[in-house]
Amino acid sequence: MQDFIVIGGGMAGTSTAARLAHLGSVTLLEMEDALGYHSSGRSAALFEENYGHGPTIDLNRASAAHLRENGYLSPRGLMLVGAKDDADGFARDVDELQMATLDLDEARAMVPILNPQTVGFAAISGEAEDIDTDRMLQDFAKALRAAGGQIVTKAQVTAITRISGGWQVSAGGTAHEARQLVNAAGAWADQVAALAGVAAIGLQPKRRSMARLPAPGGYDVRGWPMMFGVGETWYARPDAGKLLVSPADADPVEPHDAYADDMVLAEGLARYEEMVTEPVTRVESNFAGLRSFVADGTLVLGPDPDTPDFIWCAGQGGYGIMTAPSASQLIADLVAGRTPVLEAAAVAALSPARLR
CATH class of the missing domain: 3.30.9.10 (D-Amino Acid Oxidase, subunit A, domain 2)
Structure with missing residues (x-):
């Protein structure tokens, strides 16, 4: 049994899988032929720290160092x-x-x-900058593989079953098992939750x-x-x-x-x-x-309050690319029991618990 299954191979899912790969074994499931097929590959890909509101801006600012240190940003305005x-x-x-x-x-x-x-x-x-989305996505995928993680494409999830000690996910004709399940399925995140018997977040x-x-x-x-x-x-x-x-x-x-x-x-x-x-x-x-x-326009990041081994990484809206470095780090910190970099109020504002 794996430690983590991540459903969704966009920027959110791939970055989260890469972070979690340092905490245990990871399988990333993507229903399309390649990573980043849907929203992640169709983004305006601009980084502007003040774009968004409240905790979204906190995530933007927390992502800035990763984006700059890895050379993903270039001047735009x-x-x-x-x-x-x-x-x-x-x-x-x-x-x-x-x-x-x-x-x-x-x-x-x-x-x-x-x-x-x-x-x-x-x-x-003058602070707004272009993001090299494709390179960032591929770098997270490389980091995932380098840490022993597995990426499975053409793996549309058809069933999710609660089993002893975790979850069984049927995708692409194969059953995958893991102790924790990460829902990074983008527009399909509420449908994935329904398959798992977890309450929707109103996406x-x-x-x-x-x-x-x-x-x-x-x-x-x-x-x-x-x-x-x-x-x-x-x-x-x-x-x-x-x-x-x-x-x-x-x-x-x-x-x-x-x-x-x-x-x-x-x-x-x-x-x-x-x-x-x-x-x-x-x-x-x-x-x-x-x-x-979701209704308040803010990302949904972290364990479900009623089903803690079901972890949300959803509701990115138009902020998913620029927030991916910090959002994925937040999820890894919460899973590992580490104190997040973000202030406690921002973590609470991003938590799925606010929607229950």
Whole structure:
């Protein structure tokens, strides 16, 4: 019998499995052909310490050292763009994200396509950085294997049974047994809990759509900051010489292999177009991911209060990549009985016990 089974091979599950591999034997089960197939492979992948709220920001800050020391971060910057009639909303976002205001000439020097007829306000955070998501995921997978852990792909979980001393998980036609079970199944986490007979946490997956556009106006966009509209009604991020534009949608959906909604995408592109001088003439491709939340919008990390050998690593929402180093460390600390780096109040705010 293994010590741990981790269900879910996204960033959350892979990082947690890597941390737990130093505490015992680990098997990671992923239903797709490869790790990071769903939300982890479809993230905007930006690190901004002040993005989120409460314990999410605590996790961001606790992750910073790991991200920097391993070279996963590179300069990007985050620009807030406000319409002329939205001074109040702009001021709220500036205050929440602790940004520095720009005059419009400064903003257009950074992003030449900003439309002076419609853009009334701009602000910048120079602290925002790109995350090399793929390399971080592969490094956690390497660390897991190096510590003796096993990764099993094409292993969709079909049954979970309580057995003497732990759990039996049927996946991909094979039965796996372990003393503790980690639920890092992303949008499917409540379904995994149901299979195990554990109470749900009320997880709601929400779709986030993206369009890949050619570089607008033939500009070299590689040095541009990521841009977003007031209230996060759209955002645009340079990516490999192209521009990824999202309507920042958050439409409730059932867990599935997500795809973009054409109408929602068109509406978001229209909001982006209002703020720039270059029209959208061609969409090269589009895709979508699922961001999954519980009611309070905060991650759910740690042992279930009623079933302590069932451990939650869920509810990452849009914060899963940047919080993965500290979230996985928190779970390992709780399992090992160590005092976490995070303050006790933050640990309690992240605990699944708050949802019972």
